[in-house]
Amino acid sequence: WKKTMKVAVTGAAGQISNHLLFMLASGEVFGRDQPVSLQLLGSERSREALEGVAMELEDSLYPLLREVKLGIDPLKVFEDADWALLIGAKPRGPGMERKDLLDINGQIFQEQARALNEVASRDCKMLVVGNPCNTNALIGLHNAPDLPRRNWHALTRLDENRAKCQLALKAGKFYTSVTNMCVWGNHSTTQVPDFINAKIGGKRAGNVIRDSKWLKEEFTPKVANRGGALIKKWGRSSAASTAVSIADHLRSLYVPTAPGDCFSTAIYTEGNPYGLDEDLIFSMPCRSNGDGNYEVIQDFAIDDWLREKLAETEQELQKERDCVGHLIPG
Ligand code: NDP
Secondary structure (H helix, E strand, C coil): CCCCEEEEEECCCCHHHHHHHHHHHHCCCCCCCCCEEEEEECCCCCHHHHHHHHHHHHHCCCCCEEEEEEECCHHHHCCCCCEEEECCCCCCCCCCCHHHHHHHHHHHHHHHHHHHHHHCCCCCEEEECCCCHHHHHHHHHHCCCCCCHHHEEECCHHHHHHHHHHHHHHHCCCHHHEECCCEEECCCCCCEECCCCCEECCEEHHHHCCCHHHHHHHHHHHHHCHHHHHHHHHCCCCCHHHHHHHHHHHHHHHCCCCCCCCEEEEEECCCCCCCCCCCCEEEEEEECCCCCCCEECCCCCCCHHHHHHHHHHHHHHHHHHHHCHHHCCC
16 A cells, blocks of 8 residues: 555535545545545534534545544644645635735734644645635745745636536537647636647647637636526526536546647746746646646746736736735735
């Protein structure tokens, strides 16, 4: 047996976790030969609910699940964590400005990052899901100076999955035929689903869907506004598909990326090959050799249209960073 993988999860009594925890425990994410321990962070608010979650996990008799640890103190819950899945965050309420949300959630991520810096495994990897996820991850990175900066991720895989779905539907092909699909930038409406480099059945998407007006004017808003459209129908935000995308994200790091393919993850831009501001968490095309790490793909074609869109999402992230300057040391 492999060494147990210790996975800390925040917001563990929330909607997304309610789907995700069972996928983690079953072995479908880290592998059928990888024992896992789940270290769940809750709050006074969620204490009872969290105990309920743990009971359901225990009753599922997952052979790979070695331990379920619960707590409300990040310094205890994050101890020796190999992964921290940071899902818990205050949702945006009616009339709340983005700036207020950035501030409230930024404080949560500052505190959790400091705790990770103290007690997590020295190679702990972090995936921020709680919104605004890119900037929360940037705050985290700067408040955990002893952890590798490249280990911070923010989730844009749901956006990638949504983009693949829309291209496949438009082309009348199955989802798996869409490859090399990167969603660049912020997990927000300025995100950039890249149909320039995407392929359908191995051909450039623009040569399969010969409708540049649709690609430029309809595809992007369809993908970027999918979350809002779902809330209107369902009455709550996407939970199951988000959990699936978190599982996809993690699996992409432990299974070698197929030649000519990529996955999207928002990572630190330091030293990036695309001339982007070097102090942002920005989604870029990556590949992995399956060891849990990634490299940024260097040779994506950037035309004028894409360059302009990348600049817009970059500016939005710079503005978000300006709003949380007080949470970033030095
Ligand atoms: P839920 O509302 O179900 O759960 C959120 C959890 O956050 C709660 O269980 C709560 O846990 C915790 N929380 C922390 N601070 C607060 C606070 N001040 N007020 C209320 N709750 C708080 O949310 P979801 O699981 O549906 O979503 C979690 C996050 O993921 C959200 O920020 C959402 O916007 C984001 N998201 C990101 C996506 C992406 O693609 N990046 C996609 C979909 C959602 P506790 O009481 O234990 O602290």
